[in-house]
Amino acid sequence: MGGVQGTLKNGGNIQTPHYFLANTGVREQNFSTAIGYRKTDIGVEVFYSQFHTNLGIFSGAHIGSTTDLLEVIQKGEPFIRSDFYRNIEKPNQQINHHLLKIKAFYLLKGNRINLTIGRQFNRRAEYDLHRTTNANQPALLFRLTTHTADLIFEHKPVAKKISGQIGLSSLYQYNFNDGRPLIPDFEQTNMGLFAIERWLHQRWEIEAGLRYDWRKMDIFRFVGNVLNPTEKRFRNASGTLGAVYHAHEMLTFRLNIGSAWRPPNMSELYSKGVHHGAAAYEEGSDALQPEVALNTISSIEYAHPRFRAELGFYYNAIQNFIYLKPQNEPILTIRGAFPYFKYVQTQATFTGLDLDTEWEMIPQKLIHTQKLSYLRGYDIGTDNFLVLIPANRIDNGLSWQFGKVFLWDDVRLSIHHLWVDKQRRTPPNSDFMPSPSAYHLWSIKIAGQLKTLHLQWSIEGQNLLNTAYRDYLNRFRYYALEQGRNLSLRIRYQL
Numbered sequence: 001m002g003g004v005q006g007t008l009k010n011g012g013n014i015q016t017p018h019y020f021l022a023n024t025g026v027r028e029q030n031f032s033t034a035i036g037y038r039k040t041d042i043g044v045e046v047f048y049s050q051f052h053t054n055l056g057i058f059s060g061a062h063i064g065s066t067t068d069l070l071e072v073i074q075k076g077e078p079f080i081r082s083d084f085y086r087n088i089e090k091p092n093q094q095i096n097h098h099l100l101k102i103k104a105f106y107l108l109k110g111n112r113i114n115l116t117i118g119r120q121f122n123r124r125a126e127y128d129l130h131r132t133t134n135a136n137q138p139a140l141l142f143r144l145t146t147h148t149a150d151l152i153f154e155h156k157p158v159a160k161k162i163s164g165q166i167g168l169s170s171l172y173q174y175n176f177n178d179g180r181p182l183i184p185d186f187e188q189t190n191m192g193l194f195a196i197e198r199w200l201h202q203r204w205e206i207e208a209g210l211r212y213d214w215r216k217m218d219i220f221r222f223v224g225n226v227l228n229p230t231e232k233r234f235r236n237a238s239g240t241l242g243a244v245y246h247a248h249e250m251l252t253f254r255l256n257i258g259s260a261w262r263p264p265n266m267s268e269l270y271s272k273g274v275h276h277g278a279a280a281y282e283e284g285s286d287a288l289q290p291e292v293a294l295n296t297i298s299s300i301e302y303a304h305p306r307f308r309a310e311l312g313f314y315y316n317a318i319q320n321f322i323y324l325k326p327q328n329e330p331i332l333t334i335r336g337a338f339p340y341f342k343y344v345q346t347q348a349t350f351t352g353l354d355l356d357t358e359w360e361m362i363p364q365k366l367i368h369t370q371k372l373s374y375l376r377g378y379d380i381g382t383d384n385f386l387v388l389i390p391a392n393r394i395d396n397g398l399s400w401q402f403g404k405v406f407l408w409d410d411v412r413l414s415i416h417h418l419w420v421d422k423q424r425r426t427p428p429n430s431d432f433m434p435s436p437s438a439y440h441l442w443s444i445k446i447a448g449q450l451k452t453l454h455l456q457w458s459i460e461g462q463n464l465l466n467t468a469y470r471d472y473l474n475r476f477r478y479y480a481l482e483q484g485r486n487l488s489l490r491i492r493y494q495l
Helices: 065-075 266-270
Strands: 001-011 026-038 041-058 092-108 110-128 140-158 162-179 183-199 206-224 226-248 251-262 274-275 280-283 289-304 308-325 332-333 336-338 340-362 366-379 393-403 408-420 440-449 455-462 486-493
Touching: 065 336, 206 266, 289 486
Parallel strands: 280 340
Antiparallel strands: 001 026, 026 041, 041 092, 092 110, 110 140, 140 162, 162 183, 183 206, 206 226, 226 251, 251 289, 274 280, 289 308, 308 340, 332 336, 340 366, 366 393, 393 408, 408 440, 440 455, 455 486
């Protein structure tokens, strides 16, 4: 078995409802292939993908003084106006990503052994608008290589009721930089050992798991012109306990309580400089400690042949929660003025609910879907809300299945409406710009296929009413509106 697929993308400047965003074009070429061999008791699959993209970075986000930056933020309009063009100028990013992954399994006396190994190489070059010397060389070049290996042993059921697995996961990663430093060169080694067991009895399912993780980081940082290598080690154990009760063939209850652990990553510890992709200046702290969380998740699921609904509740208490905090004032650098963010820690709680429904209003013809999300993030340390937490939202969709239309098979039409509320739960004066107003977005999509030619197609329109809005989690909202009406045609040919 095997397959090959690829995509090409060539885009020009993004258009908002009122203006174009200068230098926001994109060039993208993706390629992937897979080949495999499988028998009853053994199987191997090899997957390779290559991703290349050249991204223009909005020119209006690079401003020469803090006075001009504050004026842009206050007005909400960019200084730089543009027409439509496809050329990608500086600042821009060129990214090359290669992934090679090999998966294999072997059945041994009713047990299953799974092995997955992989290698990723990511090269990201950033070209600066203000670089005057060696203009053809990137101002910053990352070369990140990651090796992973996972070995899992799934034992055969015990007494036809207990099944489970034990596993070992590992990662070795190293990064080299050229140009101005944003994060230092580093090597990182991760090891994780885990075990999960599941017990089935009549209407009950009980699952328990334990995991132990260890991480070692070697950081090669310069203090002045002197190399000052540093080593950091983190380790922690975590666990989970969950239960599922099938009260009825259509009604299921779930409850899960578990602990989680996440050490700070390299950007959170040591970043110090302009993050072009976010048009912001970010600063880490090497005093950050690992996050430790206690998570509680419960849900109720109702599944009828024509109606399905799942209501989930969660409460997460996180010690040493790490997040990017906007500072009081922007910062002026030799590359311009930028909003200034620092990685900080606090004691935080996250409370929320999700509701997903699917209603087959007319059998095999008309389907309604709904997704509702509510989230409340609170900073116990300051007795106030957290900044930059997603706003509440509801997504409704209607889909009509036409079936065969002339030569086309599986023709379907769908209409979606997304409502995103204003994020009102924010600390006062905690951001460079107030949270944006609520907004409504409409989209439509028609799709089908020609089975005889292995051809699939779709036509999609997003933000049909050309609504002017800003996304609270997008830091480019300081400079400009989000993308306006967008129409796209996709054609896929499967060999």
